[in-house]
Amino acid sequence: xxxxxxxxxxxxxxxxxxxxxxxxxxxxxxxxxSHLDEGAICSAGAAIAGSCKTENLGLEKxxxxxxxxxxxxxxxxxxxxxxxxxxxxSLIALHQNGVDGGKIVGSKGAIPFIENLTxxxxxxxxxxxxxxxxxxxxxxxxxxxxxNELKARDPGVFPGGPMVVxxxxxxxxGGAAASATANPQFLEIEAKLDAxxxxxxxxxxxxxxxxxRKVGRDIGILYGVVAGLMSYIIITELLPKLLEILxx
Amino acid sequence: MAAIDAMMADMKxxxxxxxxxxxxxxxxxxxxxxxxxxxxxxxxxxVVPVILMGGV
Numbered sequence: 001x002x003x004x005x006x007x008x009x010x011x012x013x014x015x016x017x018x019x020x021x022x023x024x025x026x027x028x029x030x031x032x033x034s035h036l037d038e039g040a041i042c043s044a045g046a047a048i049a050g051s052c053k054t055e056n057l058g059l060e061k062x063x064x065x066x067x068x069x070x071x072x073x074x075x076x077x078x079x080x081x082x083x084x085x086x087x088x089x090s091l092i093a094l095h096q097n098g099v100d101g102g103k104i105v106g107s108k109g110a111i112p113f114i115e116n117l118t119x120x121x122x123x124x125x126x127x128x129x130x131x132x133x134x135x136x137x138x139x140x141x142x143x144x145x146x147x148n149e150l151k152a153r154d155p156g157v158f159p160g161g162p163m164v165v166x167x168x169x170x171x172x173x174g175g176a177a178a179s180a181t182a183n184p185q186f187l188e189i190e191a192k193l194d195a196x197x198x199x200x201x202x203x204x205x206x207x208x209x210x211x212x213r214k215v216g217r218d219i220g221i222l223y224g225v226v227a228g229l230m231s232y233i234i235i236t237e238l239l240p241k242l243l244e245i246l247x248x
Numbered sequence: 249m250a251a252i253d254a255m256m257a258d259m260k261x262x263x264x265x266x267x268x269x270x271x272x273x274x275x276x277x278x279x280x281x282x283x284x285x286x287x288x289x290x291x292x293x294x295v296v297p298v299i300l301m302g303g304v
Contacts, residue, residue, distance in 0.1 A: 205268060208268045208272045210275065217283035220279065220287060223283070223284050229294075232295045
């Protein structure tokens with residue numbers, strides 16, 4: 001049995017969209033964009049399980065709750081990736097590369113800026129936990145099996161005790177970050193709306209051209225009939241009279 | 249940002265109007281000659297029986 005320690009008082013210290021299980025468990029599960037049965041995941045042995053939809057505040061909350069519990073030694077990333085934000089890829093990049101100038105190195109997310117964590121917090125996160133990447137997996141059975149596998153190789157409590165971080169949710173991210181946090185699928189919906197708009201513009205152009213052809217043909221017919229009748233009148237009526245006048 | 253967004257929306261609207269007008273004109277120009285030929289032929293068809301019946 002691996003050594004166990006105490007989590008920070010009142011753990012989890014940051015509130016969010018997650019469930020908690022046994023705080024002595026070495027496994028935390030982040031389901032990213034998916035809403036799975038977090039209760040069942042915690043029953044399977046996870047200390048904490050929940051979604052993480054943003055690559056800034058969401059990741060900060062995950063890290064704050066992980067480093068405030070030194071018993072957690074593995075973070076499983078699973079579920080579907082959040083389009084645009086790429087919170088899963090950003091968490092893995094943060095663990096691998098850290099932060100440079102407040103930006104997660106190697107993150108492909110839209111706004112990958114960390115504001116509430118210091119270098120010490122990130123270093124602690126990197127040293128305390130191992131990321132286990134099973135992204136795109138939503139199978140509770142597979143996640144439970146992975147939790148049991150990781151519990152079997154629990155290295156024990158991380159030395160140094162819990163590290164407490166204060167996460168400020170307001171006034172940190174700016175307007176764009178706030179709107180993106182409010183609707184994590186915003187970018188995907190925007191892209192789809194753009195595609196629909198492009199198709200509508202194409203259809204409008206085609207309709208305009210068809211109407212133009214019809215109008216052009218009708219006007220042409222009118223002009224043709226008038227020109228034909230005028231020619232007939234000139235040749236049959238006016239020309240003989242003109243020739244007659246000239247002959248005189 | 250709001251001013252730039254409004255300017256972008258305005259430019260987009262003008263672009264759409266320009267594209268639509270251009271499509272309409274190209275349609276009219278493309279079909280006008282064919283229409284004229286049809287009209288002329290129709291006028292001749294009207295006139296031929298008159299000529300044959302000695303109307304000239």
